Amino acid sequence: MNARGETLLWLVQRASAAVLAFCVLVHLATIIVAVQGGLSAAEILGRTRGNVAGLVFYTTFVIAAAVHAPIGLRATLGEWLGWRGASRDVALVLFAALLAGLGLRAVAGVFGGAA
Amino acid sequence: MASLRVKVWRGAAQGAFQRFEVPRHESQTVLDVITYIQRHLDASLAYRFACRVGMCGSCAMTVNGVARWTCRTHVDAVAEGGALEVAPLGHLPVIRDLVTDMAPFFDKWARARGQFQGARSRHDDFARIAPDDPDRRQVDAGIECIGCGVCYAACDLVAWNPAYLGPAALNRAWTLACDARDVGNRERLRAVGGDAGCHACHTQMGCTERCPKKLSPTAGIAGLKRALAHAALKGTL
Amino acid sequence: MRRNDLRARRHPAYGAFLVHRLSGILLALFLPVHFWALSQSLQGAAQFDRFLAWTTLPAVKFAEWGIVVLLAAHLAGGLRLLVLEFLPWRDWQKRLAAAAAALALAVGLAFALAL
Numbered sequence: 516m517n518a519r520g521e522t523l524l525w526l527v528q529r530a531s532a533a534v535l536a537f538c539v540l541v542h543l544a545t546i547i548v549a550v551q552g553g554l555s556a557a558e559i560l561g562r563t564r565g566n567v568a569g570l571v572f573y574t575t576f577v578i579a580a581a582v583h584a585p586i587g588l589r590a591t592l593g594e595w596l597g598w599r600g601a602s603r604d605v606a607l608v609l610f611a612a613l614l615a616g617l618g619l620r621a622v623a624g625v626f627g628g629a630a
Numbered sequence: 631m632a633s634l635r636v637k638v639w640r641g642a643a644q645g646a647f648q649r650f651e652v653p654r655h656e657s658q659t660v661l662d663v664i665t666y667i668q669r670h671l672d673a674s675l676a677y678r679f680a681c682r683v684g685m686c687g688s689c690a691m692t693v694n695g696v697a698r699w700t701c702r703t704h705v706d707a708v709a710e711g712g713a714l715e716v717a718p719l720g721h722l723p724v725i726r727d728l729v730t731d732m733a734p735f736f737d738k739w740a741r742a743r744g745q746f747q748g749a750r751s752r753h754d755d756f757a758r759i760a761p762d763d764p765d766r767r768q769v770d771a772g773i774e775c776i777g778c779g780v781c782y783a784a785c786d787l788v789a790w791n792p793a794y795l796g797p798a799a800l801n802r803a804w805t806l807a808c809d810a811r812d813v814g815n816r817e818r819l820r821a822v823g824g825d826a827g828c829h830a831c832h833t834q835m836g837c838t839e840r841c842p843k844k845l846s847p848t849a850g851i852a853g854l855k856r857a858l859a860h861a862a863l864k865g866t867l
Numbered sequence: 868m869r870r871n872d873l874r875a876r877r878h879p880a881y882g883a884f885l886v887h888r889l890s891g892i893l894l895a896l897f898l899p900v901h902f903w904a905l906s907q908s909l910q911g912a913a914q915f916d917r918f919l920a921w922t923t924l925p926a927v928k929f930a931e932w933g934i935v936v937l938l939a940a941h942l943a944g945g946l947r948l949l950v951l952e953f954l955p956w957r958d959w960q961k962r963l964a965a966a967a968a969a970l971a972l973a974v975g976l977a978f979a980l981a982l
Contacts, residue, residue: 518823522862525829525855529952532945539942543935547977556915577902584895590832591888594790599825614898621905643868695874720869789870832888833951835880836871852952 524586531583538576563625570626577618585611634709636663638675639717642724647715648672660700660708661689664716664728677728684842687778691728692717697783699842720783735779735798742799743821746806747814757811768808772801772850774843781837781847793826797837797847800828804850807857819854819861828854883967887944890937897934932975939974943967 516524549559563569585607592598592607632654637647650667661679668675679689684702691700694708694715705714722730750757759766781797782788788796795803803822806812822828828851837847861867907918921927947967 516825518820518827518858519862519867521825521827521829522823522858522867526859526862529949532949536942536946539938543938543974546935556913556919560915580898584891584898587891588895590830591892594787594830614902617899617902617906621902624906639869692869695872697875717869720871720875723868783869784871784875786871786876789868832884833880833948834876834884835878836875839878839880848951855952 524589527582528586531579531586534575534579535583538572538579541572542576560625564627566626570622573622573626574619577615577622581611581614581618584614632712634663634705635713636667637713637715638664638667638728639724640675640727642726645724645727647717654705654712658705660691660693660698660703660705660714660716663705663714664691664700675728676726685776687776687780687842690719690778690780690783692720692783697780697840699778699780702842719779721785721788722779722783730779732779735782735796736777738795739777739799739802741821742795742803742827743814743818744799744802744806745814746809747812749813750811759810763810765808765810768850768853769805772805772845772847775801775845776843778842780840780842781845784836784840786834786836787830787832791826791830794830795822795826795828797831797851800831800854801837801845801847801850804853807854816861816866819858819867822854823858823867828858831855883944883947886940886968887948890941890944893937894934894941897937901934936971936975940968940971943970946970 588610589603589607592603634652634654636650636652638650639645640648650671652663652666652671655662661682664675664677665679668677677689677691679701680686682689682701684699687699689700690697692698693700693703694710696708697719698708700716708714716728718724718728718730722732722734725731775798777798779798781801785794785797787794800822803818807815807818831848831851833848833852835848838845838849841847858867904918907914922931944967
């Protein structure tokens with residue numbers, strides 16, 4: 516990839532990292548609070564179903580992660596497995612699609628539905 | 631008299647460590663040890679040195695697994711239980727014994743556009759650069775590099791990414807990028823931003839840790855990343 | 868050509884790099900599983916409850932704690948990278964690596980206590 520392409524990937528990686536840093540902190544804090552006294556589906560889904568703010572937040576979270584993880588793996592695959600070239604990038608785009616697909620499905624399941 | 635047990639690499643890519651016993655002295659450097667071996671024990675040992683006082687960088691080798699200038703490495707500081715292991719500098723083709731082929735190192739320097747490109751001639755006035763100019767300070771922080779190759783040997787990315795330009799070449803590119811007199815920066819950024827450029831640096835900081843001139847190529851590489859980001863966003867890349 | 872071994876890798880920044888990369892790989896592997904587990908909630912609260920019951924197992928709790936530590940470690944390492952790349956160069960990188968480690972540990976402890 517040329518300088519422009521590599522630089523854009525780098526920028527997207529840093530930008531998604533900044534988004535994830537914020538999302539992860541909020542997510543961890545939420546989990547720590549939620550885990551107090553055990554988990555139950557009714558408890559969790561009672562809070563989340565129909566929660567629009569939660570939907571928006573976690574959709575952003577999923578997209579940022581679906582972008583960030585494959586770009587991060589790209590360097591690792593090239594350096595530790597010697598896997599470079601178009602096939603690597605195709606595989607990573609598929610992985611991004613998998614993460615986005617599974618993630619948005621999960622978000623729909625947890626936050627969708629009427630309040 | 632105390633002696634040192636020394637293992638020295640013999641051969642090229644294929645080869646083996648040969649063992650020697652060398653008299654140990656006070657204030658002895660690893661280069662002293664190698665010189666003793668070649669003069670008194672095995673005249674066929676090939677090694678490189680020049681100034682032997684820590685100015686030229688020619689004597690760089692791998693001592694107990696770490697890239698160092700052998701003339702500036704005291705045996706007392708590195709000998710583990712009276713034993714030393716000396717091998718050629720890493721990540722470069724081995725010509726023979728402790729001598730490496732530095733051509734790939736300098737080829738990458740050229741590929742990174744590590745050469746000054748000026749626009750003035752002898753007929754023009756001097757360029758005026760204030761010494762405390764922030765860009766000049768960046769240049770000054772990295773300009774003392776003498777191309778010894780220690781950082782190149784210390785960096786794992788050089789091994790993991792064969793085309794990676796390496797810390798020295800990128801550090802030099804950064805000093806030129808910050809040089810107000812240089813006019814070749816657009817091509818230079820394109821040269822250092824590709825697949826094997828500055829983005830391959832993952833801040834392991836082996837270069838900064840091992841540089842005998844106490845330079846920080848990591849800082850220069852971070853600067854190149856920022857410069858590339860600006861250029862990409864402005865559309866000047 | 869000669870390659871480096873462990874002796875050349877014993878400085879703090881290398882450790883920080885390794886933690887950052889390994890935690891990234893493990894998180895990238897964990898994320899699809901995490902999303903899949905959450906989309907179990909799509910099947911309804913009963914299925915989700917059965918799944919949540921499984922999460923009370925000590926081995927699973929330990930794994931959850933491990934994931935949180937990985938997340939905190941990766942975040943801390945990432946913040947260290949952002950500082951190194953964007954802020955004016957200073958000589959406190961070793962302290963930065965240590966601070967990142969401390970942060971990750973603190974979050975891990977908080978989560979462990981919450982569990």
